[in-house]
Amino acid sequence: MPVSPASLRLYFVMGSQDCKGRDPVWVLREAIHGGITMFQFREKKSSLTLSQRVFLGKKLRDLCARQGIPFIVNDRTDLAMVLNADGVHVGQEDLPAVQVRRLLGPKPMLGVSCGNPEEADKATQAGADYIGVGSMYATRSKPDAGEPIGPSAIRQIARMDNSSLPIVGIGGIHHHNAKAVIQAGAEGIAVISAIAGASSPRQAAAELRETVERTLMEQQAI
Numbered sequence: 001m002p003v004s005p006a007s008l009r010l011y012f013v014m015g016s017q018d019c020k021g022r023d024p025v026w027v028l029r030e031a032i033h034g035g036i037t038m039f040q041f042r043e044k045k046s047s048l049t050l051s052q053r054v055f056l057g058k059k060l061r062d063l064c065a066r067q068g069i070p071f072i073v074n075d076r077t078d079l080a081m082v083l084n085a086d087g088v089h090v091g092q093e094d095l096p097a098v099q100v101r102r103l104l105g106p107k108p109m110l111g112v113s114c115g116n117p118e119e120a121d122k123a124t125q126a127g128a129d130y131i132g133v134g135s136m137y138a139t140r141s142k143p144d145a146g147e148p149i150g151p152s153a154i155r156q157i158a159r160m161d162n163s164s165l166p167i168v169g170i171g172g173i174h175h176h177n178a179k180a181v182i183q184a185g186a187e188g189i190a191v192i193s194a195i196a197g198a199s200s201p202r203q204a205a206a207e208l209r210e211t212v213e214r215t216l217m218e219q220q221a222i
């Protein structure tokens with residue numbers, strides 16, 4: 001299913017490990033009220049068993065469905081199918097995107113992490129709907145993220161001849177540096193700690209959304 005660029009404006013990525021001991025359902029509800037436009041369920045190195053992931057995933061999926069927010073599952077195509085998710089996000093170390101597309105069929109959304117134009121080209125051929133480019137800046141949420149590649153990586157990918165997939169920047173994005181990511185050509189930003197780690201996830205989401213929308217409007221005016 002082609003993803004609408006508007007859905008990518010503020011993409012919240014989160015699992016129970018990111019919520020500072022707070023209820024992930026509460027954190028997601030607050031983030032939705034603050035203005036997130038898409039959600040990814042990402043349980044990484046969490047203490048939850050698979051059945052607990054299914055239990056939590058169903059609650060998060062139902063909340064997203066009620067509020068019209070696309071619900072994406074990180075890494076696990078099987079879990080996405082069990083949860084009747086709107087899509088799956090995979091990286092370069094996960095099940096290859098082409099296989100995921102085959103398993104999912106044409107309708108669900110497929111997001112692929114890419115760090116350069118070659119990976120973006122391959123993701124396009126595999127039937128991806130959007131690309132996640134990172135890490136933009138240093139992040140504590142993904143210890144294996146590697147060295148930051150910065151917004152210039154988005155510029156390079158967006159310049160590709162046959163590039164048509166929308167891009168979200170991810171990794172170390174907060175209120176003060178979100179603008180540069182959009183200015184580089186991203187349709188939106190994906191964040192974990194800027195929302196899940198905030199004392200008010202609702203206020204943090206509202207501020208980030210406002211920054212993204214304002215920057216896009218400024219870009220249009222140029």
Ligand SMILES: Cc1ncc(COP(=O)(O)OP(=O)(O)O)c(N)n1
Pocket residue numbers: 011013040042044074075089090091092093094111112113131132133134142168170190
């Ligand atoms: C929107 C978005 N972009 C990139 C990633 C990173 O995916 P991956 O490289 O597979 O790393 P993990 O998230 O699996 O640790 C993402 N999850 N979402």
Ligand SMILES: Cc1nc(C(=O)O)sc1CCOP(=O)(O)O
Pocket residue numbers: 013113132133134135136138139140141142145170171172173190191192193194
């Ligand atoms: C999930 C993820 N993927 C990344 C990549 O570089 O592909 S960086 C990252 C972590 C993002 O968390 P935070 O917003 O707290 O920095």
Ligand SMILES: [Mg+2]
Pocket residue numbers: 074075089090091094
């Ligand atoms: Mg992955």
